[in-house]
Amino acid sequence: MFKNQSGQVRAGWLILLTFIAMLIVQQLFSLPGILLLMFTEAPFSEGFSYLDMQTAFDSHPWISLLMQGGGTVGGIVITFLLWRFINKGSMKELGFRGSLKDLWFGLFLGALSIIFIFIVLMATGNVTLLNSLSNPHFSIFTITFLVLFILVGIFEEMFFRGYVMSTMASRGNKKWVIYVASALIFSIAHGANPNVSLLGLMNIALVGLLFAYMFDATKSLWLPIGYHITWNYFQGNIFGFAVSGTAPNGIYSVELAEGHDWLTGGAFGLEGGILATMLILVGFIATKLYSKSKNQKNTGSL
Numbered sequence: 121m122f123k124n125q126s127g128q129v130r131a132g133w134l135i136l137l138t139f140i141a142m143l144i145v146q147q148l149f150s151l152p153g154i155l156l157l158m159f160t161e162a163p164f165s166e167g168f169s170y171l172d173m174q175t176a177f178d179s180h181p182w183i184s185l186l187m188q189g190g191g192t193v194g195g196i197v198i199t200f201l202l203w204r205f206i207n208k209g210s211m212k213e214l215g216f217r218g219s220l221k222d223l224w225f226g227l228f229l230g231a232l233s234i235i236f237i238f239i240v241l242m243a244t245g246n247v248t249l250l251n252s253l254s255n256p257h258f259s260i261f262t263i264t265f266l267v268l269f270i271l272v273g274i275f276e277e278m279f280f281r282g283y284v285m286s287t288m289a290s291r292g293n294k295k296w297v298i299y300v301a302s303a304l305i306f307s308i309a310h311g312a313n314p315n316v317s318l319l320g321l322m323n324i325a326l327v328g329l330l331f332a333y334m335f336d337a338t339k340s341l342w343l344p345i346g347y348h349i350t351w352n353y354f355q356g357n358i359f360g361f362a363v364s365g366t367a368p369n370g371i372y373s374v375e376l377a378e379g380h381d382w383l384t385g386g387a388f389g390l391e392g393g394i395l396a397t398m399l400i401l402v403g404f405i406a407t408k409l410y411s412k413s414k415n416q417k418n419t420g421s422l
Contacts, residue, residue, distance in 0.1 A: 124291060131291040135284055135305070138202045142195050142279065149194025153187025178369075185264040192271040199279045207287060215282035218340030221414075226334070226346020229406055233347075233399040234354035237390055246380050250373040261369035265357045273349035280306045280328065281335045281344055295336070303328030313388075314365035320385065320392035323400065324364070327351075327391070330403045337411040347403070355390050362389035 124130055160183065161176045177184040203209050211217075241247035251257060280302055288298045306328035307321050331344035356363035360370025365388045376384045385392030 131288040134287050141198050145194040145198040146191040150187045150191035153183055153190050157183050181260045181264045185268055189268050189271055192275045195275045199283055203283055215341035218338060218342060222338050222340050222342035223346040225410055226343040227350045230347035230350035231354050237395045237399060238359050246377045246384050248375040250375055256371035258371055262371060269349050269352045273345045277341045277345045277348055281331050282341050299329055299332045302332045310364055315387035316365055317388050317392045320388040323391045323396050327400050330400050334407050337407055362387055364389055364391055
């Protein structure tokens with residue numbers, strides 16, 4: 121039950137152990153930010169139980185970063201420790217290898233995807249820009265969320281792709297099983313997000329497959345990390361859409377047309393719309409062309 125025919129602990133048990141440990145450690149690393157928020161806000165409220173957390177975060181962006189970023193750092197730390205001492209693997213084996221060109225291409229592709237969706241929604245009247253493109257509203261959130269989304273991109277790819285896929289591969293699982301398992305775990309982990317929708321969870325599973333393909337095609341985490349960072353950041357902190365249900369703080373503010381959530385994603389963000397589905401599919405093609413070009417250059421240089 122716990123071990124396979126080779127005497128190895130089954131991948132599912134290792135992944136479950138790491139996932140549970142990750143949740144616990146994330147809470148511990150978030151605790152300083154939570155306590156600081158309590159001490160800062162509680163004296164001015166009727167009671168901490170009535171505290172509007174989102175309003176508190178908006179009032180204290182650095183405390184928000186300490187809490188959310190701290191939890192993300194905790195996830196990175198525990199994933200690395202369990203990979204190093206339980207799986208007995210190196211950082212290279214986890215996926216931190218290859219050229220940083222992969223990172224730059226991922227950053228470009230993620231940003232371009234969100235920009236394209238934004239342009240289509242604007243052109244079709246499904247989104248109204250509340251401040252002009254020539255009048256961006258920069259704030260402290262422009263910095264804090266950049267740091268946060270960099271950490272989130274590293275952590276989530278490190279765990280959902282690097283740890284999950286590499287652990288399953290080391291146990292001889294078939295490639296399609298590894299892809300599907302990674303994507304489903306990724307989607308399920310977002311299931312408790314605010315304003316979640318069925319299409320949103322389907323798109324998160326689909327982008328999980330894309331990230332798995334990026335990791336597999338390049339043998340590196342850099343491409344999915346880059347895409348993940350700019351997909352989130354451009355969605356929430358450039359154009360002002362919700363990010364997987366969480367409130368945006370963009371340099372631009374947008375108003376969504378009512379009744380078209382299937383297209384705009386509604387309160388869940390662009391991931392809840394059909395345009396995201398299309399751009400994620402385009403991502404598979406772009407990744408294939410990129411990895412093919414990269415392989416041809418490497419072959420030509422030998």
